[in-house]
Amino acid sequence: MLNDPIRLVLTDESDSKDIWRHGSASAFRLNCEFSPGAPAGGSVDAWNLGRLDILDGRFAHLSLAPLADRGDTWLYLKLVTQGAMHIEQGRQARRIGPGEIVLVESSRPYRQSFDEPTGLIALRFPASALKERGLRHDLRNFITPDMSTADARAIGDLVASIAAQRGATSANMRCRQGDQLLDLIDLLIDDPAALMRARSGDATLFRAKRFIAQNLRSPDLTVSLIASAVCVSDTHLSRLFRAEGESVMRYVWESRLVLAADILKRNDKGRVQISDIAYRCGFSTASHFSRAFRERYGVSPREALAADGCEAATWFGAAGTHI
The missing domain is CATH 1.10.10.60 (Homeodomain-like)
Incomplete structure (x- = not known):
């Protein structure tokens, strides 16, 4: 988890891409590759919500993929706020547009690409945080919740609202927000056996x-x-x-x-x-x-x-x- 807030910014400076790559790898365990185009103007702000990290970013003309990690398996909830993100994992591939959410697990290789200026809010949390709650935590492929449901939209609105606070609230408040978000994750995962597992x-x-x-x-x-x-x-x-x-x-x-x-x-x-x-x-x-x-x-x-x-x-x- 992040101990301190992090900010990365892409500029026209000659070493900006190298600094961005290093920051992505060290802070988020993500490998960054740039594609033709102008990524300048990209930015990432990230801070801690208890057992979760939250990231608010602007991306363009680059792709991100998780680095091999022998540590804890991470789960990500990603909400696109503008533009579009393309995600590939296994045989699945999908374009995630504004207002849509995708959940993905880091233990299985995946790639997310940004071919146009895109706003993205992401939550990162250990799979163990769901396991101890009796919730599904071993995603075989990425999941895209049905955003036509009121529950999914409400969770998306909550994530966006917390991101808009920019980590200005107290550590106690952020920790409680993180716990609340973890408790809501199961509403986004379509698993008919969830209630049975939740009774462990x-x-x-x-x-x-x-x-x-x-x-x-x-x-x-x-x-x-x-x-x-x-x-x-x-x-x-x-x-x-x-x-x-x-x-x-x-x-x-x-x-x-x-x-x-x-x-x-x-x-x-x-x-x-x-x-x-x-x-x-x-x-x-x-x-x-x-x-x-x-x-x-x-x-x-x-x-x-x-x-x-x-x-x-x-x-x-x-x-x-x-x-």
């Missing part, structure tokens, strides 16, 4: 924990509610959590206490009520919250709130909490 144990646990994190503040969070949200039985969900050495509700309470510890550590002393933290973390009463917190960390919430940074880090670190 690891994927079910992933979705259950995500649902818990999203609803942690609700006091009505129960095993039945969580199981229903991920489309499995209470018994099956409990079995999956037991395989990790804990019960569903123990995981819920532990997550709530971690959230509470984080709030206490980050809030200004005297500006927050313990009862407010209790309710924000899904506890029905402040007394229940205080008992559970003391049992977990060995101090009361009020003592933790009054502690200085080093003392708090010692308490929370000793209890195995990462905040």
